[in-house]
Amino acid sequence: MTLEIPSLPYTTSALEPHLSAETVESHHNLQKAHLAQVNAAIEGTELAEAALQDIVRKAQGNLFNHASQAWNDAFYWASLKPAAGGGGGEPADKLADAITRTFGDFARFKAQFAAIAERTFGSGWLWLLQRGDGTLSIAATANAATPLTGDDTPLLACCLWEHAYYLDYRHARSKYVEAFWNIVDWRTVADRMK
Structure with a gap:
């Protein structure tokens, strides 16, 4: 069987102006x-x-x-998800409740996520994870590492490889992460919760 990349769920320009x-x-x-x-x-x-x-x-x-x-x-x-199609904003219902329980509120979650992204050295990924006990955590993985090989359930991924943001933000990873919040599909993220 030949593995195939799924088509993007939107056009390549649909995430503009946040990602070109x-x-x-x-x-x-x-x-x-x-x-x-x-x-x-x-x-x-x-x-x-x-x-x-x-x-x-x-x-x-x-x-x-x-x-x-x-x-x-x-x-x-x-x-x-494109901002024009409902991406961004804030999570709701059970995901919002879990974020509040773990981080205090959505603003603190975003600040902690951004701080970890900024201090992560080199290329990798930033994840919102759900632990086995239902609590949430943020974790950075280097290079190609993934939570798929562990016990946590990945809910959200933010690519920290330069090819994800360099053309649009040059070395300003913090500006990329700030723009990232405008295109997160919170419904999909919530649907991944156990």
Whole structure:
């Protein structure tokens, strides 16, 4: 079975002005390149019929890096929604309640998320996670690392690789994270809760 990248759930320009069409297209093309590497590596192996998330959980080394990046990117794209289509704002209901219980309120959550993004060195990912006991946490992972290999449930991903923001924000990661809040699909994030 050849793994395929799902189409973006919106046009490449739909996230503007927060993420440009050029950034989205470039980033999505990198995701396709990662998946091409995965397909080449698993051909003729016991992983040839496996789902991408299963490959991430079983792989090591270069195969893990490519598979995890492809999975993380797919999760990231599904976490976003054009502002004109209802993206951004604040979470509601059970997600809002969980954020308030864990962080005090939404503003404190955003401030903590932004602070961790800013002090994360190099490339990686920033996640909102749900622990086994239902509480929430924020975690940064380096490079291609993913919570998919652990016990926590990922709810939201923010890509901290430069290709996710450099064309639009240069080295100003904080401006990218500030813009990120305008395109988060809080309904999808809430639907991922257990």
